[in-house]
Amino acid sequence: MVEIFVYILTGLKTTLLYFFVTLLFSIPLGLLIATIRNTKNIVVIKIIDTYVLIMRGTPLLLQLMVCYFGLPYMGIVFDRYTACFIAFILNYAAYFTEIYRGGINSVAKGQMAACNVLGFSKAYSYRNIILPQTIKNTLPMVGNEIINLVKDTSLVYVLGIADILKNAKAIANEKGSLFPFLIVGIIYLVIIFIITKILRKLEKSYKY
16 A cells, blocks of 8 residues: 555645646736737737637546647657646636636726826736726636646546556556555545635635
């Protein structure tokens, strides 16, 4: 049991790496795209809506395969690790874009008008008045996507990257036992439990 557990844990670094890097880039990117989407430029709106539709309308698994196997046909070649990072970041940025777009639209329009009356610049008003409320209002939805991301990191094994699920599958085939998958399930539950606790504390801090 100890040997199996230690071997599976060697893939935990990969799982956590994809989780944290995806969050680090997809959340700010989603917020930026949602901000740009709020413009009145029809061309920009159509481009962003098309991007969001493609990312949300196709499976992440398919996007991983396109990034690694499909793009080389267009002369764009990435190694499997980079391809996974790109697919994960673009996919989750699209989901965060829609979440933040809804959050921005939920803020009363009169607040921006009040900022104009008070002489605040548009950039200052957006950064200090609109965005804090957007983040507060969308925190539960963002939390759900973060939890989904923990589980979606298991898809990297499709490109041969050794995460905890791939290691569990390898040792399960070797030992002829389902016990490694039980360990993986417990690891995912522990990670999600910790993240859920952190998110709930964060939500409480925004209850004002």
